[in-house]
Amino acid sequence: MRSSDAPAPESLQRDVQTAKLGSHTLALRSRSWNRLRFEMEYALERGTTANSYLIQGEKIALLDPPGESFTSIFLESLGQEVDYKDLDYVILGHINPNRAKTLQALLQKAPQITLVCSNPAAKVLETLYTETLGAELPGYTLQIQVIKGDDTLDLGRGHQLRFVPTPTPRWPGGLCTYDPATEIAFTDKFFSLHYCGDQVFDEEWLQFLEDYRYYFDCLMAPQLTQSMAAVDKIEALGSKIYAPGHGHIIRSGRRGLTDAYRQWSQVQQKQDLMVALLYASAYGSTATIAQAIAQGVTKAGVRVETLNCEMASPEELRSVADRCDGFIIGSPTLGGHAPTQIQTALGILLSTVPKTKPVGVFGSFGWSGEAIDLLEGKLKDAGYGFGFESIRVKFKPTDLTLKTCEEAGTDFAQGLKKAKKQAERKASGSLEDSQAAITEQAVGRILGSLCVLTAKKGEVTGGMLASWVSQATFSPPGLTVAVAKDRAVEGLAHTGDRFVLNVLAAGRDRELQKHFLKPFEPGADRFQGLDIDTASCGAPILREALAYLECRVANRMECGDHWVVYGVVEQGKLLDETSKTMVHYRKTGSRY
C-alpha cells in the first residue's frame, strides 16, 4: 500500500510546487490531482505533475514548461522565482501543440528567449510558428538553437549543459539534458510516472513500482528499441539524479528503476509474436489512438513495434514489414487524403507482408475520413483479413473510445495467439506433450466459485467471469482473484481501485454465466439487459447473484499470464439465503 494512497479530495486545486534540487537548480512541479488528459498513460487516475526545471547560472535556462492546463499558474510561480526578462533559454525535451500554448504566453512576456531543442523539434516549432504561434506574437521572430552532436550550452557557474538526443516514434524530437555541476539528468518522458502528491523525491519508490510499470507498458513497450537505446544513453551519463517530466525526482531508485526498465523490456523482447503498428499524426489524435491499441496488444502478451511514418526510412518500414506477424496502420485525413508518408508505407506493406497475416486500420478524422476508407479499401482488395473492425474517431478520442481501441488491440493479439496455438497443436503430439496433458488434468481438479467481477472507473465499466477466486485473509477480510493480463477489466483493477465480486448461485444463475461467457465486441456494454444495482464505487451489482462483495484492491502480484489481485472486502451482502454457490468443475487446468 502506498503511504499517500488516499484519493485526492475533489476540492484540491491545481498548483505549482517548488523545490530546490541542487545548486542554482529548482524544480517547479505543476500539479493536477485529477486525471489530466484522455490518453492511456493517465488511465490509472492518480493525477499527475508536469515537471519543469530552472537553472540559474550567469545565464538562466528553463527546462520543459508545462502544457496549457497549467499556463497561468505556472507563469505566476515562475515570475516569483525570476524576472521573465532575465530568462535566456527555454530547453525543450519535446514539443507538441499543448506545450506550445504555454510557450506562446511565455514568449509574449519574454521575447528575448532562445529556444533550445533537437532538429526534429525545431521543424515542429517552425510549423507551429507559421500556423498559430506567429499570428499571436506580432513582431516576434523565432530564435532557435538546434542541438547537434556534442553541442554544449554554458550557463556559467559550472552549469555546462550536455545533451542526449532521444528520438522515439511518439516524440521524434526527444532531447535529454545533463548538468555535470549538479549531476542531474533531465530525462523528460523517461522514468516518469503519473501520480500527484506532496512528496518531491522518490524515497518510497518501490511503492510506486506498479505505476512506473504501467507508464512503461503504455509508452516505452510499444517503442522498445528506440526507448531502450535512449535509456542506455541516459545511463551512460553517470548522473546521480533523474529529473523526469512527470512524477518524483529520482534519487534512491535511480539504479533500481533503470534495472526495472531493462527487466520489463526483456519481458517484451521474449514475446515471440510481433505486431507492426504504423501511423502518422499531424495533431496527436491518431497517435493517441495508436497508443491505446498498442497497450491492448501488449497486455495480451504480443510485442508491438511502432513506427511513425513521418520519420521512418523505407529500410525501417521494410524491416518491420518483413518480421511482423500482422500489422495495424493508422492515418489522419488531411485535405481528403492520407499523408504521402502513409501511402508510401502502405505500398511497402502491400508488397512485403503475406496476405495470410491479419491487419487493422484506424484513424482520427474531422468530417469525411477518406484516409481510413482508402487504407481499408486497399487492404481488403489485396485480400487481407481484418483483426478488428476499422476504428474511426472523430477528432480527439474520449475515455470510452480509448477503451474500445485498447480492446480492439487485445482482440487482434488474441487472434494471433490463437492461430499460433492451433498451428503448434497440429505439429505436436510428443511424449512430453502427453505428460503435460496429464499434469494439466491434475491441476484441473482445483476448484473455484463462479463469480462475476465488475468495476467502474470514470466512464468505463467492465465485467468478467471469474472462477479463480479464493478467500485470502480473515483480518482484514480479503480475497484473491486471478485476472488474465489480457482481460479488458484488468485496467480497472489496479492498486487503490474498487471492484464488486458477484457470487453466482448454483443452478439459478446459468443464464448469467452464459452471458459473461460469450465474447464481447470491443467497447460493447457488458451489462445491457441485465438487472443491476450500483455499488458505492459505481460498479454494477448483479441483482440475481447469490451474494456480492465490495472490495478495494490493496495489492496485486504479477504471476505469469495473470495478475493475482488481492482485494480487501469493505462491505457485502447475501442476496439469497437458500441457494448454494455455483462451482466450476473442470477436466483440465489449461483452461478456465
Ligand SMILES: Cc1cc2nc3c(=O)[nH]c(=O)nc-3n(C[C@H](O)[C@H](O)[C@H](O)COP(=O)(O)O)c2cc1C
Ligand atoms: C488542414 C486540415 C485539413 C483537414 N482535412 C480533413 C478532411 O479532408 N477530411 C476530414 O475528415 N478531416 C480533415 N481534417 C481534420 C483532421 O483529420 C482531424 O483534425 C484529425 O483529428 C487529425 O488527426 P491527428 O491529430 O492524428 O493529426 C483536416 C484538418 C486540417 C487541419
